[in-house]
Amino acid sequence: MIYLNLLLISFSFHTVWSITCLLNCTCEMEKVDCSRIQLLTLPPLNNISKEVTELNFSENYLTLINTSGQFPFLIRLDFSKNAINFINPDAFANLTNLEYLNLSRNKLANLSSEVFAQVNMLKVLDLSDNHFKTFPDTLFANKLWLEELILNNNPLKTIDVYWFVSLPRLRVLSISNTNTYTMDDVTFRYNQHLETIDLSNNQFTSVPTSALRMLSNLKTLIFDANPIRIINHQAFEKLSNLETLTLNRMPRLNLIENFAFSDLHKLKRLEITYNPILAYIDNEAFLDIDVNLTRFPIEILLLNNNDLKTLSEYTLPWCKIPKVDLRDNDWNCNCELKWIKECEDNEDFKSVK
Numbered sequence: 001m002i003y004l005n006l007l008l009i010s011f012s013f014h015t016v017w018s019i020t021c022l023l024n025c026t027c028e029m030e031k032v033d034c035s036r037i038q039l040l041t042l043p044p045l046n047n048i049s050k051e052v053t054e055l056n057f058s059e060n061y062l063t064l065i066n067t068s069g070q071f072p073f074l075i076r077l078d079f080s081k082n083a084i085n086f087i088n089p090d091a092f093a094n095l096t097n098l099e100y101l102n103l104s105r106n107k108l109a110n111l112s113s114e115v116f117a118q119v120n121m122l123k124v125l126d127l128s129d130n131h132f133k134t135f136p137d138t139l140f141a142n143k144l145w146l147e148e149l150i151l152n153n154n155p156l157k158t159i160d161v162y163w164f165v166s167l168p169r170l171r172v173l174s175i176s177n178t179n180t181y182t183m184d185d186v187t188f189r190y191n192q193h194l195e196t197i198d199l200s201n202n203q204f205t206s207v208p209t210s211a212l213r214m215l216s217n218l219k220t221l222i223f224d225a226n227p228i229r230i231i232n233h234q235a236f237e238k239l240s241n242l243e244t245l246t247l248n249r250m251p252r253l254n255l256i257e258n259f260a261f262s263d264l265h266k267l268k269r270l271e272i273t274y275n276p277i278l279a280y281i282d283n284e285a286f287l288d289i290d291v292n293l294t295r296f297p298i299e300i301l302l303l304n305n306n307d308l309k310t311l312s313e314y315t316l317p318w319c320k321i322p323k324v325d326l327r328d329n330d331w332n333c334n335c336e337l338k339w340i341k342e343c344e345d346n347e348d349f350k351s352v353k
Contacts, residue, residue, distance in 0.1 A: 021048075022034060022043050022047060022048065023043070024037040025037065030049075030051055030052050030053040030054065030073070031052070031053065031054040031056075032048055032052050032054065032055050032056070033054075033056045034055070034056060034057050034060070035056045035057065035058045035059050035060070035078070036058075036059045036060070037060065038060060038061060039057065039060035039061060039062055040060075040061050040062070040063075041062065042057070042062065042065065042066070042067075045067065045068070045069035046069065048069065048071070050070065050071060050072065050073070051073055052071055052073065052074060053073050053074060053075045053076065054074070054075065054076040054077075055068075055071070055074060055076070055077050055078070056076075056078045057078065057079050057082070058078045058079065058080040058081050058082070058102070059080070059081040059082070060081075060082050061082065061083055062079065062082040062083065062084055063082070063083050063084060063085055063086070063107075064084060064085065064086040064087070064088075065079065065084060065086075065087045065088060065091045066088045066091060067088065067090070067091055068091050068092050068094070068095055069094065070094040071094070071095060072094070072096065072097060073097060074095050074097060074098055075097060075098065075099045075100065076098075076099065076100040077092075077095065077098060077100065077101050077102070078100075078102040079102060079103050079106070080102045080103065080104045080105050080106070080126070081104070081105045081106075082105075082106050083106065083107050084103070084106040084107060084108060085106070085107040085108060085109070086108075087103075087108070087111060087112075087115055088115075089112035089114045089115050090114075091115065092115065092116065092118060092119050093117075093118045094118070095118070095119055096118060096119070096120070096121065097121050098119045098121060098122055099121055099122060099123045099124065099145075100122075100123065100124045101116075101119065101122060101124070101125050101126070102124075102126045103125075103126060103127055103130070104126045104127065104128040104129050104130070104150070105128070105129040105130075106129075106130055107130065107131060108127070108130040108131060108132065109130070109131040109132060109133070110132075111132075111135065111136065111139060112136070113136035113137075113138045113139055113141075115139070116139065116140070116143065117141075117142075120142060120143065120144065120145070121145055122143055122145065122146050123145055123146060123147045123148065124146075124147065124148045124150075125140075125143075125146060125148070125149050125150070126150040127149075127150065127151055127154070128150045128151060128152040128153050128154065128174070129152065129153040129154075130153075130154055131154065131155065132151075132154040132155070132156060133154075133155050133156060133157070134156065134158075134160065135160070135163060137160060137162040137163070138162070139163070140163055140164070140166060140167055141165075141166045142166050143166060143167055144166070144167075144168060144169065145169055146167050146169065146170055147169055147170060147171045147172065148170075148171065148172040148173075148174075149164075149167070149170060149172070149173050149174070150172075150174045151173075151174060151175050151178060152174050152175065152176040152177055152178065152198070153176070153177045153178070154178050155178065155179055156175070156178040156179065156180055157178070157179045157180060157181065157203075158180060158181070158182060158183070159175065159180055159182075159183040159184075159187055161183075161184040161186060161187050164187065164188065164190065164191050165189075165190050166190075167190070167191060168190055168191070168192070168193065169193055170191050170193060170194055171193055171194060171195045171196065172194075172195065172196045172197075173191075173194060173196070173197050173198070174197075174198040175197070175198065175199055175202070176198045176199065176200045176201050176202070176222070177200070177201040177202070178202060179202060179203055180199070180202040180203065180204070181202065181203035181204055181205065182204075182208070183208050183211045184211065185210040185211055186211075186214075187211045188211060188212070188214045188215055189214055191214075191215070192214075192215070192216065192217060193217060194215050194217065194218055195217060195218060195219045195220065196218075196219065196220040196221075196222075197212075197215070197218065197220070197221055197222070198222040199221070199222065199223050199226070200222045200223060200224040200225050200226070200246075201224065201225040201226075202225075202226055203226065203227060204223075204226040204227070204228060205226075205227055205228060205229070206228060206230075206232065206235075207223065207228065207231065207232065207235040207236065209232075209234070209235055209236070209237055212236070212238075212239060213237050213238035213239070214238075215238075215239065216238060216239075216240065216241060217241055218239055218241060218242055219241060219242060219243045219244065220242070220243065220244040220245075221236075221239070221242060221244070221245050221246070222246050223245070223246060223247055224246050224247065224248040224249050224250070225248070225249045225250065226250060227250070227251065227252050228250055228252060228253055229252045229253060229254055229255070230253075230254070230255045230256075230257060231247065231253070231255070231256040231257060231260045231285075232257055232260065233257045233258060233259050233260060234259055234260070234262050234263070234289065235257075235260050235261075236260070236261060236262075236263060236264055237262070237263050238263055239263060239264060240263050240264070240265050240266065241266055242264050242266065242267055243266055243267060243268045243269065244267075244268065244269040244270075245261075245264070245267060245269070245270050245271070246270075246271040247270075247271065247272045247275070248271050248272070248273045248274050248275070249273075249274045249275070250275045250278070251275075251276060251277075252277070253275045253277070253278045254277045254278055254279055254280070255278075255279075255280050255282075256272075256278070256280070256281040256282060256285050257282050257285065258282040258283070258284035258285060258287070259284060259285070259287055259288075259289045260282070260285045260286075261285055261286050261296075262286075262287060262288050262289040262290075263288070263289075264296065265288070265296070266297065267296050267297070267298055268297060268298060268299045268300065269298070269299065269300040269301075270298060270300070270301050270302070271300075271302045272302065272303050272306065273302050273303065273304050273305050273306065273325075274304075274305045274306070275305075275306045275307075276306070276307060277307050278306040278307055278308065279306075279307045279308060279309055279330075280308070280309070281303075281308065281311065281315065283312040283314060283315050284315075285315065286315060286316055296316070298316070298321055299321070299322050299323065300321075300322070300323045301316070301321050301323070301324045301325070302324075302325045303324070303325065303326050303329070304325045304326060304327040304328050304329070305327070305328045305329070306328075306329050307329065307330050308326075308329040308330065308331065309329075309330055309331060309332045310331065310332050310334075310336045310337060311326075311336075311337070312336070313336075313338075313339035318339060318340075318343055319339075319342055319343040319345075319346055322346075324343070324346075326340075
């Protein structure tokens with residue numbers, strides 16, 4: 001009898017979903033997948049069960065979003081890889097429990113300041129690969145639970161100081177490839193929980209030290225492919241919890257000054273690679289300016305594919321670093337580099353070729 005009841009329950013459950021699932025979509029439990037079915041417009045959403053927790057409309061030909069329905073339990077919503085150029089200001093008004101929203105790889109250039117007003121539980125918002133030049137000052141207002149904001153590949157140029165004011169729990173911020181060249185000193189005043197920032201592939205001509213110095217909990221900074229010539233004295237001031245720093249593929253970088261990496265007391269991974277005219281790293285680049293000592297628990301140091309000529313044996317405790325890569329530089333093989341021989345017993349140490 002128990003087995004029969006379970007069978008009836010199972011049959012009833014699957015029957016409900018077969019009725020409420022949209023044509024050509026795939027429905028499994030509380031997930032509805034309508035991706036890659038060549039949709040030109042959104043189908044009638046009132047045919048979907050109100051119990052749905054995930055909706056996927058990615059990789060179609062949608063051009064606008066008028067409504068996203070009334071789904072009180074919806075957690076994930078994906079509209080990526082469409083041709084969307086307009087979103088009704090009330091489109092997400094009834095998605096009060098939404099945590100993940102992906103609008104990437106569309107043709108959006110403008111959004112109403114009210115479009116996210118009701119989705120206050122949002123944790124991840126992806127607006128990358130669109131045509132945004134700016135955002136309304138209050139677009140991200142009161143997103144107290146937002147943890148990850150992805151703005152990559154938009155022609156923003158500047159970062160507005162008001163965008164991040166209401167994001168106290170923001171942990172990951174991606175602003176790569178946005179042509180950004182400057183940011184205000186107080187841009188991150190209210191983002192003390194930020195742990196990862198990607199500022200790569202932009203137009204910074206110097207490290208935005210004053211803006212970054214407020215991020216005492218920052219752990220990862222990706223700063224590749226910016227047209228910087230010099231990593232200045234104390235460029236990463238106050239970033240005492242930074243663990244990973246990447247400075248790769250900088251076509252104009254030629255000098256790293258003394259005390260450039262001062263304050264990075266917890267740095268574990270440093271990448272400075274594929275910088276074609278980087279010829280000199282100051283002998284005191286890694287010294288702590290306060291105590292005049294080198295204090296780094298560094299585990300991985302990549303300096304390959306630059307134009308380095310020499311490195312002082314006193315710059316770092318080279319042989320104690322678990323992984324070092326110095327390959328493909330224009331080394332002057334003289335007595336100044338004899339310390340490399342002393343590190344040969346370290347099997348992870350990759351020296352000059």
